[in-house]
Amino acid sequence: MNSNQPILISIVGPTAIGKTALSIKLANFFNTEIISADSRQFYKEMQIGTAAPTNEELKAAPHHFIKHISIDDYYNVGNFENDAISKIEQLHESHKVVIMVGGSGLYVDAVTKGLDELPKVDMEIRNKLNTKLKTDGLEALQFQLKKLDEKTYNKIALDNPQRVIRALEVCLSSGKPYSSFLTSESKKREFKTITVGLTADREIIYDRINKRVDLMVQDGLLTEVEALFPKKDLNALNTVGYKELFKYLEGEWDLEFAVSEIKKNSRRFAKRQLTWFKRNGETLWFDFKTDVLDIVEAINKAILKA
Template sequence: MKKLISIVGTTGIGKTKLAIEIAKHYATEIISCDSRQFFREMTIGTATPSREELAEVPHHFIGNLSVENYYSIGQFEKEAIQKIEELFTQHDVGVLVGGSMMYEKAVLEGLNDLPEADARNQNKLEQMLRDEGIEKLQQMLQELDPDYFGTVDQDNPRRLFRALDIIWQTGKTYTENIAGHVQKRDFDVIRIGIEAPREIIYERINQRVNKMLAEGLVEEVKSLLPFKNKLALRTVGYSELFKYFEGEWTLDFAVEEIKKNSRRFAKRQLTWYRKEENIHWVNFENSVAESLSLLKTLI
């Protein structure tokens, strides 16, 4: 059986570096399942791998879309599996990496046969978002499905729209809807998680945001003002700076909100990964050596 090595962990923990080193070791390619890095206009705020990093090994699903494109998790699952099958015609090992938990799950387990988006529900939710803000959607999901609310990217309206739409259509929680049959894949999966103390994770996130600012995050967000209502841009690092440009927040306050919301997302990632039983954990300080040593025993 071919082997797909899936690298997981919180935002800012070092997944990109580890994925590249493993891919180089096995002379293979990387499939990204980071849903924010799909969009070519959002390179700084999503910590997209640098040109130098992208040049080290072939990457797929990075910068392949525009913020103006609609792209669903179902489309990603189909295209990612197709790309992995192509990759396995030339390689025995592939690498999957990214912190978008549901996108990794879609590749490893498949998606349940969920109904398509309901246009009336979507319009209703869009109107709620405009009139009452994202807080209203968060409150509704927390009441209807507290389990999923605890792990979803609560600042991403697209995730909230999808969950609420499915709940309304099926009368069951989103958690119940996605807990069904796991699809059998034609490859084995080895999941490697990078772990660190929570205070280290939070400090790395703060440093990463500072690095983004130094690299031109404010200018990147300014260039995207005409597209600020696109769903892809309603996400951490962009939503906060849009409020700065609209005069609602100061720049310093917006930056602190980015750090706070990034830490909140990391906390949700930790909650999600703690429930998973098949992750081999390695220390963030020695992740490459520990991972390669582990993989020698598994491949």
């Protein structure tokens, strides 16, 4: 490691592929700490359904941004960008290498590339859109976005209400399409990012997802969701693993169907994650079974080039 530039190793890949386990191995190898870029694991009330690191895993290496806020808190990707960059810079004072891990593509990009500067949003507009979501449903918001900004409509994860509302509130507050504010220029960072991707054949990924969901149910996911049911309308809870079981608790679906929907929606999410992460042509991709020392060797080669 002859480069003086601090290094951020960013571990990406689809859900249930083994990112957490790899991040701990790499943190131990490089004697460093872990930044979580999994936006669902930020919430302290959501442990089982987000596959947040266990107490044993948290003890195995120091973690940051795991269960650090409440579902009642307003916390967006811009807040995370500022907080994560500040923490990474602080860690780099005593560690040459810092690890970041997470499957939330937008949050990963916020740290590695930076977010575009978006206009200030009128809170009244945000509140109206949230009300519209409750009364008219997500499809009405999707239709509105298609009319106002078809470019964004064709690009974002339309089944994510927060993403749709974020784009709409910018359109309505500024009078311009959300897409007009997005540039491809990356912000300058004081560190070099080396991105490591884990993957597998699609059938293996899907099988791992199905087994993980079964384990979540076995570990008490339904009990966790029942405790959160009174707050089911919060944006943080409009996510895979929770929204499906809310339908069961409301009597709309039976439990077996709700669990099968969690599996289906998790598989769809994994597909979107891979599409997002494959856009980065500099990622070092490895099969999920690759020995950690082989991954370390590839990282060290990349560090020498930094």
